Amino acid sequence: xxxxxxxxxxxxxxxxxxxxxxxxxxxxxxxxxxxxxxxxxxxxxxxxxxxxxxxxxxxxxxxxxxxxxxxxxxxxxxxxxxxxxxxxxxxxxxxxxxxxxxxxxxxxxxxxxxxxxxxxxxxxxxxxxxxxxxxxxxxxxxxxxxxxxxxxxxxxxxx
Numbered sequence: 536x537x538x539x540x541x542x543x544x545x546x547x548x549x550x551x552x553x554x555x556x557x558x559x560x561x562x563x564x565x566x567x568x569x570x571x572x573x574x575x576x577x578x579x580x581x582x583x584x585x586x587x588x589x590x591x592x593x594x595x596x597x598x599x600x601x602x603x604x605x606x607x608x609x610x611x612x613x614x615x616x617x618x619x620x621x622x623x624x625x626x627x628x629x630x631x632x633x634x635x636x637x638x639x640x641x642x643x644x645x646x647x648x649x650x651x652x653x654x655x656x657x658x659x660x661x662x663x664x665x666x667x668x669x670x671x672x673x674x675x676x677x678x679x680x681x682x683x684x685x686x687x688x689x690x691x692x693x694x
């Protein structure tokens with residue numbers, strides 16, 4: 536990735552992002568063409584740069600579900616770096632991100648349980664709000680999603 540783009544994502548500079556896009560309108564397309572890559576959204580998620588992450592999500596929604604070379608999505612990285620507010624923002628914008636499978640089939644909820652992160656586990660409130668609309672669909676697509684060891688987040692919590 537372009538060093539200046541990486542620095543813009545780390546610092547959360549939306550102005551620098553658009554200056555780079557002005558210089559090279561295909562800069563984000565070139566990144567998106569790669570199957571596994573640390574995108575600017577990955578970097579912003581790791582650094583907790585909410586405004587930059589939201590802007591990037593608006594420009595390139597596909598970055599949110601892209602895995603880096605370690606098998607992590609931006610949401611996985613935000614959880615690993617304890618960026619709780621950013622996790623909440625990303626899920627508000629796109630609730631389907633909770634079901635993105637990373638390395639070894641680990642979803643957001645698997646990761647939260649593995650980390651025993653009680654503060655982020657309050658995302659169950661999000662599930663309750665969503666379940667009013669599509670309870671069975673949400674249950675199967677998020678809570679009952681299994682990792683490669685055939686464990687659901689609830690299995691992991693019990694262990």
